[in-house]
Amino acid sequence: MSGVPTSTSRFDKRRARTRAALIEAAQGLLVEGRLGVPIREVTERADVGIGTFYNHFASKDELFAAAIESALSQWAESLDAVDDGTTDPAALFARSFRLTGRLHRLEPQISRVLLSQGHALSQSPDGMGPRARRDIRAAQEAGRFLDMDLDRAMVVVTGAMIELGHLLHERPGLDEAETVDGVTSDVLVALGLERAEAERLCAEPLPSIDATAGLG
Amino acid sequence: MSGVPTSTSRFDKRRARTRAALIEAAQGLLVEGRLGVPIREVTERADVGIGTFYNHFASKDELFAAAIESALSQWAESLDAVDDGTTDPAALFARSFRLTGRLHRLEPQISRVLLSQGHALSQSPDGMGPRARRDIRAAQEAGRFLDMDLDRAMVVVTGAMIELGHLLHERPGLDEAETVDGVTSDVLVALGLERAEAERLCAEPLPSIDATAGLG
C-alpha cells in the first residue's frame, strides 16, 4: 500500500550504486589523462573490492567506454531540458549554443571528460552535433544564415564550443556570461548573421538550467 | 680534404636514426590511441631490440612526450617556411591560416598526432598560438579586425583549425582548397572582416609549401 513497489530491488540499487562509483572514478581518471592505471587503482578510488570490478565490466577499456558514454548521455539530458517554442531558427540555435556553453562550468566533470575526448562530443549521435545541424539547416532554409555547406558550418560551431570549454576551465576568473555570449555572437556572424543582429540575439534572456535533475 | 669532416659521426647518425624510429613508432601509436601498449610493442614497431629503448628513454611516458614534442617542432618548422613581406596584418593572418590548414593533409601523421592531443596544438609556445595572437593583435590595432578580447578571438581561431583538421582527415573526398578557404573566410568574418573582403583575401594566390624540407 505504501506506493507502487519500487520496481528496482535493493539489490539492483546497490548494483547501480557500485557501477556508478566505478564510472565516476573512471571519469576522474579520464580527466586527469591517466588511462594507464591498474584496475586496482580504479577500484580503490571507487572504494570497492577489485573482484567487484569484474561483476560490472570485462576490461578497463570497457569501463572507460562506459564512462564516456555516460558523460555523453548526461550531457544530452541536460540539453533536452531546453526546448521551448522559439520559432526563429537562428534564435533557437543561438539559445542552444549559449546554454550549451554554460554547461561547461555547470557540469565540469562531464565537460572535462568530453573535452578530453576532443572531437567525440560533436561526433556522437547523442552530442550537440545532430541538434546543431538541424537548427543550422533550418536557419539556412529560412534565409537567416548563409547557405553554406553544413560540414563547413560545423567546423566553426563545434570547434568554438570545444575551445570555449577549455578556456572556461583554464581561466576560472573569466566572466562566464560575457565569454560565452561573445563567442556565440562570433559564431553567429561566421554563419552569416550581421554583427548587430547576432549581438541582439545573444542579449536575450535565457531560461536557467538547474537541469542537474536526473544526474549522478 | 673531401669537405668538412661531418661533425656528426656515424655513431651519432645511427643513434639518431634509432631514436627517430622509436619516435615515429610512438607517433603511430598516438594516432591510433593505443597509449597502453607494452614497450616491447613499440620497439618491435620501430624494429629495434627492447633493450635499446632504455638507451634513449627512461619510460614510455618520456617517449610519448618526445613524440608530441617532435610533432610540434616539425609543425612549427613547416610554418616558418612561410614568412614573406605582406604588410596588411589581416592578409598575413589569412594566409597563415590557409597554409596551416593545408598542412593537415600535407603532413598527415604530424597533424593527427597534434589533433590527438586536441588542444595542445594551440597551447604550446611552438604551435600556431603565439603567431596567430601576434597577427590578430596587429590586425586589430590596424583597425582591420574587431577589437575583441584576444582569448575570445582565439576560441574561434584554434577551434576552427582543430575541427578543420578532423574534417579533412575524415572526408578524404572533400576538396581541400575549397574547404580550407571557406573555413578561413568564416573565421575572418568572426574576427570582424566583411564577408566580401574575407572572400577576397581567401582567393589570393598562395605560395606552395613543399616545406617538408628538414622533416622525417
Place this chain on the structure above:
DNA sequence: ATTATCTATAGATCTATAGATAATGC
C-alpha cells in the same frame, strides 16, 4: 536461498637490466 561484494592469489605479463654481440673509431 540468492545475489553482490570482498580477500587472497595463481598465472600471465611487463619492466628494466646484465651480459653478449655488432658496428665504428683510431
Place this chain on the structure above:
DNA sequence: ATTATCTATAGATCTATAGATAATGC
C-alpha cells in the same frame, strides 16, 4: 677501444578468478 644495439631473464606488477563473507529476498 669504444659505443650502440641485441638477446635473455629476474623480479615486479597486473589481471582475472576461486572461494569466503555480507546483504537482501522470501
